[in-house]
Amino acid sequence: MNQGNRVNLRRFSRNEKFRNENRLAFLFIAPSVLGAALFFIVPFVMSLGYATTDSNGLFVGLANFKNLFASEAFRLAAWNTFKFMGAAIPLNIIIPLLIGCLLYKSTGGGWLKTIFMSPLVIPSACAAFFFQSLFESNGLISGILGVNTDWLQTDASFAIAVAVYVWKNMGYNLVLVLAGLAGIPKEYYEWAAIEGMGSVRAFLKITLVYMIPTLFIAFVMSFISSFKVYRELYMLAGNYPNEKIYMLQHYMNHQFAALDYQNLTSASFVITFVIGAFVIVFFVADKKSEYGE
C-alpha cells in the first residue's frame, strides 16, 4: 500500500516534469510556427474574403471560382502546366538515373558531376541570354538551318521549355541518384551475375527496386522545381509567350498586374488545394511505408 503510493507519486512527478519539458520543446517551434502563420496561413485565410466577394465587397459565394474555371486563359494555363509537368518531371528523373548509372561505374565522374550541377548556380538571366541566342530568329539554330524562325514563337517552344528545365535541374537529381546507388550493396550484383542475370535484368530487378525511395524524393523535388521554370520562361519569352508555354504562373502574374484580386485569390486557392491534396496523399503514403518497415 505504502509502496504503491510512492510509485504513484513518482509517476506523477515524472508526468509533471514530462509535461513541462514538452511545453518547453514547443517553444523551439514557436517562432517558426508564428512566422509561418503570420506570413502564409493567416493572410491565406484572409484572402478567402477576396475569393468569395465581388469587387464591391459583396458576398458572391463560389461565383469567382465559376468564373475562373470558365476563363479560357486559366484553363489553357492549367492544362499547359499539367502537360509541362507530365513531360518534364519524368525526363528530369530518367535522364539523371541513366547518367548516374554510367557515372557511378566510371572513375573520374566527380568533376562531371560538378559540371552537371553548375546550372543550379548560373544566373537565370545569363542562361536565358544564352538560350535566346540559340533559338531567336537570327540565332544559332536558325543560322545552321538557314531560316529566320524565332523558335520560341513556334510549337517547338514547349520542347524548348522542357529542355531548359531539365538542363537547369537535372544536377540536383543526379546527386540524389548517385547517393542512392552508393547505398545498394555491391554483393547483390555479384549474386545476380552468378545467377546468370543479364545487366538489363539486373538493372530492372536490383537497381530500380532499391532506388524506389530515392526516385520518389527525386519526383517530389522535381515537382517543386517544375514551378520555378517560370523564371527562365519569363526571361526567354517575356510576359506573353507562345500559347504552348503559357503557364499558370503567367496567368497569376497577369492577374496580379491587373490587380484582379478576385481571380488571383480564387486561382491561388485552387492551386493550393490541388497541391495540398497531392502532398497529403504523398505524406500519408510515406508515413505508412515508414511504419510498415
Place this chain on the structure above:
Amino acid sequence: MAAIYIIPLLIIFTNSFMSQGEIVRHYSADYDVFDYALKGQTHYAEYRLIPDLASLEQYNTLLFKTPMYLDLFLNSLKLTLPIVFMQTVIGAAAAYGFTVWKFRLKEVIFCAYIVVMVLPFQATLVSNYIMADALGILNTRLSVILPMGFSPFSVFIMRQSMKGIPKSILEAAQIDGANHFQRFIHIALPLSKGGLASLMILSFADCWAMVEQPMIFLKDASLEPLSVLLSRIGQGNMGLIFAASVFYMLPVVWIFLYGQEHFEQGIKLSALR
C-alpha cells in the same frame, strides 16, 4: 552531353573579356541592318569562345564607370544575408522542436509546412502581399526578408538532418540533467553541422538568384538586388552581360566550390526519410 553544360560556363567567362563592340557584333540582332546592307545576307548570332581581342573594358565599365553595380551587389547581400541568418536560426530551432516535441498533431503541422514549401511563389504571393501591406512594410527590404526568412524549407532540411542524431544521445543528456536549451546547443547543433552548412549554401544560392519577390515587393530601384537588374540586362546594355554575370556568380561559385560537399549533402538530406 557534358559539353552542353560546360560551354555556357566557358562562354560566359571568356566573353567577359570581349570588348562591348565585339559582343554587339556577335550577338545583336540590331547589327542585322548593317550587315544586310553591306553583304546582302542575314547576320546570325554566333558564339565565340575566344575573343578577337581580349580586353578588360567590360570590367572597367562595370566596376569603375558605373558604381551602381557595386550598390546592387551590396543590395543583394543586404537581402540575402538576413534571410540566410533567419532561416538558419529559426529552422534549426524549429527542427529541434519537431524532433523532441511529443504531440499528436505535430505531423499535421509539419504536413502544412510541406504544402507551403511546395507551393509556387505565385500562389503565396497574394498572402505575402496582404500581410506586408497590413504591416506597412511594402517597398522595404523587410517585405522580402520576413516571408523568406520564415520559409518552411529550412525547417524541413534541418529536421531531416536531425533525424540522423541517435535518440539515445539526447535521452542520456536528459537523464544527466541537461535542459532543452543545453541539449539543443551542445548536442543537436554540433551533430547537425553538416545540415546547417548545407542549409546555408542552398538558401544562399536560392536567395541570391531570387527575381520575382524583389521585383514585386521593392518598387524603389535603389533597393533592387543584382539579380533583378541582370534579368533586364539582356534588353539594355548587352555589352555588359557577361562581365556582370561573372561578377554576380562569384559569391555563389565561391561558396559552391568551397562547400560543394555540403551542397551535395543538403541535396541528399532532402532525400532522407
